[in-house]
Amino acid sequence: MKRLLILGLLLLPLLAVAATPTYPFDTPEQEKRFQTLSAQLRCLVCQGQAIGDSNADLAVDMRKEVHRMIVEGQSDQEIVDYMVARYGDFVLFKPPVNASTYLLWFGPFVLALIGVWVLFTLVRRHRAPAELSPEERARLQKLLDNEERR
Amino acid sequence: MKRGLIPLVVFLVLAVFLGIGLMLRPNEVPSPMIGKPAPAFSAPRLHNPEQTLTEADLQGEVSVLNVFASWCVPCREEHPYVSALAERVPVYGLNYKDERADSVAWLQRFGNAYRAIAYDRDGKIGMDWGVYGVPETFILDRNGVIRHKHIGVIDARSLREEIMPIIEQLRAEGS
Numbered sequence: 401m402k403r404l405l406i407l408g409l410l411l412l413p414l415l416a417v418a419a420t421p422t423y424p425f426d427t428p429e430q431e432k433r434f435q436t437l438s439a440q441l442r443c444l445v446c447q448g449q450a451i452g453d454s455n456a457d458l459a460v461d462m463r464k465e466v467h468r469m470i471v472e473g474q475s476d477q478e479i480v481d482y483m484v485a486r487y488g489d490f491v492l493f494k495p496p497v498n499a500s501t502y503l504l505w506f507g508p509f510v511l512a513l514i515g516v517w518v519l520f521t522l523v524r525r526h527r528a529p530a531e532l533s534p535e536e537r538a539r540l541q542k543l544l545d546n547e548e549r550r
Numbered sequence: 551m552k553r554g555l556i557p558l559v560v561f562l563v564l565a566v567f568l569g570i571g572l573m574l575r576p577n578e579v580p581s582p583m584i585g586k587p588a589p590a591f592s593a594p595r596l597h598n599p600e601q602t603l604t605e606a607d608l609q610g611e612v613s614v615l616n617v618f619a620s621w622c623v624p625c626r627e628e629h630p631y632v633s634a635l636a637e638r639v640p641v642y643g644l645n646y647k648d649e650r651a652d653s654v655a656w657l658q659r660f661g662n663a664y665r666a667i668a669y670d671r672d673g674k675i676g677m678d679w680g681v682y683g684v685p686e687t688f689i690l691d692r693n694g695v696i697r698h699k700h701i702g703v704i705d706a707r708s709l710r711e712e713i714m715p716i717i718e719q720l721r722a723e724g725s
Contacts, residue, residue, distance in 0.1 A: 444579055444682035457647070458682050461673055486680040488582040 589678040593668035603668040609694035620656035628703040636663035643667035
């Protein structure tokens with residue numbers, strides 16, 4: 401009796417697997433495209449997550465839509481365009497390069513350049529006193545001469 | 551400039567940027583639909599399923615499409631303001647991913663000021679309009695072009711300072 405109970409409990413998780421909605425595809429390539437697209441499209445409700453990682457209602461709807469379009473034979477570009485037309489560039493984790501995203505794409509490089517410039521000026525300023533002016537050199541020489549004479 | 555001032559300046563710049571960051575509302579994603587004709591749809595009406603509501607019904611005068619659902623708690627909060635708005639401009643409803651009986655009961659309880667309501671059982675129309683949360687409200691000009699989208703609850707202030715001025719401005723256009 402106890403064994404039977406343990407066996408039953410062990411098999412219980414399989415029910416959960418069976419309950420997850422699956423998206424049937426004709427070919428493994430379609431399945432792969434579905435996985436890739438699900439990872440590229442952002443869920444607008446839970447904004448840090450891709451639609452493939454989210455169980456929000458909207459993400460489920462968007463996955464269904466991606467599935468439908470793949471099965472109907474639409475290209476990846478067509479599917480991405482469909483989502484962008486509705487939800488804007490925000491739906492893409494990798495936004496396109498255009499006037500409103502220049503800061504996003506090139507800002508880090510500009511900041512890095514500023515950092516390099518600051519670093520160079522600091523280093524140069526630090527080194528500057530090593531060079532003595534002629535007057536200082538003369539004075540140093542004089543001090544050293546006095547030292548030797550003593 | 552005195553050296554000691556540099557950390558203070560860096561702090562102030564950071565504080566300003568963080569302050570701006572706090573005032574942004576990242577959950578309001580700008581809609582690419584603004585300035586585009588309303589997406590075509592044809593849906594059964596909520597109360598008379600044998601009749602349909604299409605995007606053409608919204609044309610002819612400045613109108614409003616309010617996306618709501620009976621399961622949406624913030625919709626209750628904005629409902630009195632939507633009803634007040636409906637006294638001044640035709641407000642159409644898009645009943646989003648809802649059970650028909652639930653929303654009919656909800657409207658009986660809270661009042662129905664909508665001119666007509668499209669029933670979007672599976673959220674397909676919502677997706678075409680770029681709806682990602684309820685409530686959402688679209689303002690359309692007389693040609694049926696989407697001119698504004700309000701995301702989230704409408705309250706007295708957004709009604710007075712945002713929605714009504716836009717409606718007045720659209721009415722003044724080309725009249």
